[in-house]
Amino acid sequence: xxxxxxxxxxxxxxxxxxxxxxxxxxxxxxxxxxxxxxxxxxxxxxxxxxxxxxxxxxxxxxxxxxxxxxxxxxxxxxxxxxxxxxxxxxxxxxxxxxxxxxxxxxxxxxxxxxxxxxxxxxxxxxxxxxxxxxxxxxxxxxxxxxxxxxxxxxxxxxxxxxxxxxxxxxxxxxxxxxxxxxxxxxxxxxxxxxxxxxxxxxxxxxxxxxxxxxxxxxxxxxxxxxxxxxxxxxxxxxxxxxxxxxxxxxxxxxxxxxxxxxxxxxxxxxxxxxxxxxxxxxxxxxxxxxxxxxxxxxxxxx
Amino acid sequence: xxxxxxxxxxxxxxxxxxxxxxxxxxxxxxxxxxxxxxxxxxxxxxxxxxxxxxxxxxxxxxxxxxxxxxxxxxxxxxxxxxxxxxxxxxxxxxxxxxxxxxxxxxxxxxxxxxxxxxxxxxxxxxxxxxxxxxxxxxxxxxxxxxxxxxxxxxxxxxxxxxxxxxxxxxxxxxxxxxxxxxxxxxxxxxxxxxxxxxxxxxxxxxxxxxxxxxxxxxxxxxxxxxxxxxxxxxxxxxxxxxxxxxxxxxxxxxxxxxxxxxxxxxxxxxxxxxxxxxxxxxxxxxxxxxxxxxxxxxxxxxxxxxxxxxxxxxxxxxxxxxxxxxxxxxxxxxxxxxxxxxxxxxxxxxxxxxxxxxxxxxxxxxxxxxxxxxxxxxxxxxxxxxxxxxxxxxxxxxxxxxxxxxxxxxxxxxxxxxxxxxxxxxxxxxxxxxxxxxxxxxxxxxxxxxxxxxxxxxxxxxxxxxxxxxxxxxxxxxxxxxxxxxxxxxxxxxxxxxxxxxxxxxxxxxxxxxxxxxxxxxxxxxxxxxxxxxxxxxxxxxxxxxxxxxxxxxxxxxxxxxxxxxxxxxxxxxxxxxxxxxxxxxxxxxxxxxxxxxxxxxxxxxxxxxxxx
Numbered sequence: 001x002x003x004x005x006x007x008x009x010x011x012x013x014x015x016x017x018x019x020x021x022x023x024x025x026x027x028x029x030x031x032x033x034x035x036x037x038x039x040x041x042x043x044x045x046x047x048x049x050x051x052x053x054x055x056x057x058x059x060x061x062x063x064x065x066x067x068x069x070x071x072x073x074x075x076x077x078x079x080x081x082x083x084x085x086x087x088x089x090x091x092x093x094x095x096x097x098x099x100x101x102x103x104x105x106x107x108x109x110x111x112x113x114x115x116x117x118x119x120x121x122x123x124x125x126x127x128x129x130x131x132x133x134x135x136x137x138x139x140x141x142x143x144x145x146x147x148x149x150x151x152x153x154x155x156x157x158x159x160x161x162x163x164x165x166x167x168x169x170x171x172x173x174x175x176x177x178x179x180x181x182x183x184x185x186x187x188x189x190x191x192x193x194x195x196x197x198x199x200x201x202x203x204x205x206x207x208x209x210x211x212x213x214x215x216x217x218x219x220x221x222x223x224x225x226x227x228x229x230x231x232x233x234x235x236x237x238x239x240x241x242x243x244x245x246x247x248x249x250x251x252x253x254x255x256x257x258x259x260x261x262x263x264x265x266x267x268x269x270x271x272x273x274x275x276x277x278x279x280x281x282x283x284x285x286x287x288x289x290x291x292x293x294x295x296x297x298x299x300x301x302x
Numbered sequence: 303x304x305x306x307x308x309x310x311x312x313x314x315x316x317x318x319x320x321x322x323x324x325x326x327x328x329x330x331x332x333x334x335x336x337x338x339x340x341x342x343x344x345x346x347x348x349x350x351x352x353x354x355x356x357x358x359x360x361x362x363x364x365x366x367x368x369x370x371x372x373x374x375x376x377x378x379x380x381x382x383x384x385x386x387x388x389x390x391x392x393x394x395x396x397x398x399x400x401x402x403x404x405x406x407x408x409x410x411x412x413x414x415x416x417x418x419x420x421x422x423x424x425x426x427x428x429x430x431x432x433x434x435x436x437x438x439x440x441x442x443x444x445x446x447x448x449x450x451x452x453x454x455x456x457x458x459x460x461x462x463x464x465x466x467x468x469x470x471x472x473x474x475x476x477x478x479x480x481x482x483x484x485x486x487x488x489x490x491x492x493x494x495x496x497x498x499x500x501x502x503x504x505x506x507x508x509x510x511x512x513x514x515x516x517x518x519x520x521x522x523x524x525x526x527x528x529x530x531x532x533x534x535x536x537x538x539x540x541x542x543x544x545x546x547x548x549x550x551x552x553x554x555x556x557x558x559x560x561x562x563x564x565x566x567x568x569x570x571x572x573x574x575x576x577x578x579x580x581x582x583x584x585x586x587x588x589x590x591x592x593x594x595x596x597x598x599x600x601x602x603x604x605x606x607x608x609x610x611x612x613x614x615x616x617x618x619x620x621x622x623x624x625x626x627x628x629x630x631x632x633x634x635x636x637x638x639x640x641x642x643x644x645x646x647x648x649x650x651x652x653x654x655x656x657x658x659x660x661x662x663x664x665x666x667x668x669x670x671x672x673x674x675x676x677x678x679x680x681x682x683x684x685x686x687x688x689x690x691x692x693x694x695x696x697x698x699x700x701x702x703x704x705x706x707x708x709x710x711x712x713x714x715x716x717x718x719x720x721x722x723x724x725x726x727x728x729x730x731x732x733x734x735x736x737x738x739x740x741x742x743x744x745x746x747x748x749x750x751x752x753x754x755x756x757x758x759x760x761x762x763x764x765x766x767x768x769x770x771x772x773x774x775x776x777x778x779x780x781x782x783x784x785x786x787x788x789x790x791x792x793x794x795x796x797x798x799x800x801x802x803x804x805x806x807x808x809x810x811x812x813x814x815x816x817x818x819x820x821x822x823x824x825x826x827x828x829x830x831x832x833x834x835x836x837x838x839x840x841x842x843x844x845x846x847x848x849x850x851x852x853x854x855x856x857x858x859x860x861x862x863x864x865x866x867x868x869x870x871x872x873x874x875x876x877x878x879x880x881x882x883x884x885x886x887x888x889x890x891x892x893x894x895x896x897x898x899x900x901x902x903x904x905x906x907x908x909x910x911x912x913x914x915x
Contacts (some may be wrong), residue, residue, distance in 0.1 A: 061722060062638070062715075062718045062719050062722060063634070063719060063722045063723065065638075069571075069638065069641055070572055083571075083572065083638075083641070083715070084638055084715070084718070085638070153737075156734065157733075157734065157735055239708050239709075239735070243706075243708075243714045243717070243718075243733055243735050244717070244718060244721060244733050254711075256552060257551075257570070257711035257714075258570055258572050258711065259551060259552055259555065259569070259570035259571075259572040259573035259576070260572060261552040261556075262551075262552045262555035262556055262559070262573050262576060263572045263573055263575065263576030264576065265572065
């Protein structure tokens with residue numbers, strides 16, 4: 001940091017960011033659970049991304065299904081087949097795409113809404129904040145799942161409906177956290193200086209508050225994804241997902257409708273359930289590690 | 303529609319309600335809740351109890367309103383009808399009437415009412431009761447809700463003496479020995495003021511003269527019946543008959559395995575296969591009396607001529623309908639979706655009713671031929687664009703919607719196949735699975751829909767729902783119509799068969815009607831699903847199917863199954879329990895649930911405990 005004397009501001013900023021990223025990674029590495037979570041996520045992410053190459057979209061096709069109905073695991077179908085004769089391993093891999101996609105999108109939507117509401121409420125304060133926070137409280141006390149079910153029921157069955165239903169119901173926690181952080185940031189003297197120099201509301205919110213709440217938002221997103229994936233699976237299991245799209249929750253629902261529970265077809269039921277649990281676990285581990293790196297007050301033990 | 307029931311047999315809203323209750327937040331906990339509900343069993347009193355698992359909600363216990371299969375089945379048990387159907391071949395046999403004869407002009411029918419039928423409060427059932435029931439339906443439109451189609455053609459019904467019932471008709475009517483109308487006791491029902499609201503479920507036992515008496519009813523929990531000891535054909539053998547609600551198919555099967563219920567209808571192929579190998583359980587896999595069809599919206603309109611709804615214009619073109627159904631491989635549907643527990647669909651009436659069964663001749667038949675479907679669409683001017691999408695006459699790609707019952711797995715499964723088959727033709731298909739399809743259906747807001755009816759020995763009703771006369775009066779009304787079909791040729795054939803007393807001529811007319819319906823392409827029967835049901839042989843020693851050779855037990859045209867059921871001598875309590883794999887599944891599900899819950903709770907705790915600076 002003490003090298004060439006003539007550097008541009010942009011280069012300086014870049015270097016600072018790189019350094020802080022390195023510092024972040026250094027601290028993150030200290031969290032073994034976080035590393036496990038990251039490794040798991042990388043693996044699942046790779047499997048999902050390479051699915052078109054490994055199993056191909058054809059795995060969803062019912063008319064070209066290769067196997068017989070509800071076959072038990074064999075060399076050809078390591079996890080057996082579903083009632084249409086499709087390979088369950090292939091469906092599990094293909095289903096990861098939808099589950100992850102919905103999880104990511106829904107969590108992003110939820111955090112985006114939460115951040116917007118939180119920053120606005122924290123920045124403007126006064127009656128505006130009171131009104132917005134009461135709305136937030138209302139969403140907070142509403143059982144999110146029930147609300148999501150209602151939304152998914154009244155709208156048409158599609159992946160986007162599920163994303164929307166989850167996103168719209170799970171933002172209040174983020175909003176509250178971001179609002180608190182916004183108030184804390186805005187009480188610092190440099191904000192006062194920025195205002196004195198002519199910085200408007202927009203400038204303060206986007207240039208000073210937003211960068212300061214970003215770490216919090218990042219941690220919240222990572223944690224939110226696992227909730228979103230669980231909720232997506234729940235909605236699909238309840239038959240509120242798009243029936244023509246293969247997802248893990250949808251597979252559980254198909255298994256139940258085929259009578260897999262009473263006929264003891266564990267290979268149909270267990271893999272999607274375990275997959276959901278593992279992905280949710282991986283995201284939670286990562287999220288916690290990120291959180292404790294960014295917030296030393298949480299202690300080192302975690 | 304006492305005789306017919308729309309598929310799916312499970313009513314959507316109630317099932318959904320339970321599923322919502324099951325929604326405890328973690329997917330797998332719902333799985334765990336299934337065996338838990340099965341264990342909540344009420345105490346069995348002394349004596350033999352026949353417990354039947356049902357899932358469909360009762361719409362009403364009033365015979366004037368009830369249309370659902372579970373309600374009409376209960377009414378078969380609780381009330382006598384003028385005639386009944388023979389258990390072997392479903393020909394009309396004496397019920398409340400011991401004999402009947404028609405005048406030479408076939409316009410006056412005289413029924414002799416039996417002397418040995420008594421209401422459960424001790425009074426004798428007479429012709430007066432029957433006359434009152436029919437007159438009520440003729441004079442009060444609310445009382446004609448369920449079975450009005452039978453009495454619409456009645457001119458006058460009278461009871462000159464307690465043993466004689468005389469029905470005078472406006473026109474001949476072919477259904478006079480198949481009047482599926484429960485006869486109610488006049489002395490009880492004449493006190494009812496508003497038939498549209500009275501549901502007959504407040505005072506128990508409900509006075510009736512059938513083989514059973516309804517003694518208790520709790521919505522979506524149970525219907526309890528006791529045998530009518532004075533029933534003229536002989537009292538039933540079981541001391542109690544309970545219809546118990548299991549909104550989840552797998553929960554009902556678990557209860558059957560444990561011996562908590564004696565009978566479970568509507569099994570999935572996987573459940574049937576799993577139960578087949580178990581001790582003390584017999585699986586009945588018999589030809590059903592239902593058809594499963596694909597209905598195309600013919601452009602919904604009311605009797606006053608107003609068109610409504612938003613059905614796709616392309617479906618009004620007979621060539622498009624023809625091409626669509628040429629691309630449907632029914633044998634694959636039967637093999638894959640029904641796993642061979644069904645028969646490939648041909649005509650409208652299932653083959654079980656051999657006297658009315660019709661199938662298309664080779665040149666008329668729309669056999670699976672996707673190449674021909676392509677040629678027909680090309681010839682009719684529906685060209686594919688660069689992306690392979692078929693364009694409609696308006697230049698836009700054709701995208702159809704199909705209404706599917708969210709509670710029927712067969713609908714969803716079939717839709718997946720249709721999507722792929724029609725996708726190859728370049729036609730898009732959006733699957734709308736709803737808990738209750740009746741709303742968009744009634745408004746005509748659909749392109750295609752999965753449809754199905756249980757057919758009675760007399761096909762009059764299932765044919766009547768495709769006549770112009772059943773269209774709603776205005777777009778705001780509801781009509782008895784199934785699919786808004788209004789076809790002059792079909793209607794004239796319907797009118798002819800309704801007044802035809804000669805069985806051979808009538809069945810020929812009914813076959814012509816089916817041929818016409820087939821050619822219009824609005825109703826395309828995909829399959830005739832089998833009745834898949836199972837019962838415990840250590841609780842039921844014997845039970846009669848209908849027809850006696852290879853017939854169904856649930857949803858019969860008479861009361862034969864429950865009336866004939868004989869309790870097993872030494873009813874051992876509890877069965878083999880779940881199989882070991884079942885235990886593994888449960889443990890696996892529990893592990894997943896606990897894991898998920900830990901993650902979920904941990905995350906909840908953390909996200910609220912944070913206080914950042």
